[in-house]
Amino acid sequence: MLQMLEDVLDQLDLAMYNTSKEGKMRLIPAVRNCRKVRLVGCRLSETHCEVVASALLSSHSHPKELDLTGNVLPDPGVKHLCAGLASPHCKLETLRLRGCRLSEISCGSLISTLLSNPFYLKHLDMGLNKLQDSGMKLLCAFLANSQSRLKTLRLLECSLSGISCAYLASALKCNPSHLTYLDMGGNNLQDSGVEQRCSFMESPHGRLEKMR
8 A cells, every 4th residue: 555655655664563574574665655764674685675776766766865774785785775876866865874784895886876976965874884994985085076965974883094084184175065963983093083083174164063
């Protein structure tokens, strides 16, 4: 019934349904009819990722918020998601991938995909994934893009070092006016990294309001 509805629903949150795991999985195709999609800790398979991606690919794509927190996403599943995120029909404003155990390959693929479609995303959470400095370098290319509108960036425990702060400082000097919230807690930034973060806070064009 949810799949056949013509009206767009405000939210699909699988945690709200008192049914079996199999029953919840049968609800996933309804993401195409919803603005906010919360599939937290659902053990999504590659097939489920493909279904979510198809909703983002649709010319009638409705999702504005996608929360996949706590799902272990394999590389093939992430590849499907990237196809959806790259679609010109995809207008996601919020993407949460916290604790998805993304590989270095998947982190790189996701960020490269965001670079290809930077116009809408405002909130990104990649916490508890091994983004590493190489992934942060790609992410900073996205931040430096003049078409990027990212306001909130959460990178809790992403295996980052001080060099990631240097990449970030450089990116925000190129495009300083949108980011208002930054969380880099639980990373080994050391004094050199903190010094870099202080340098971009001195910019008169910056809008950063909260930093963790």
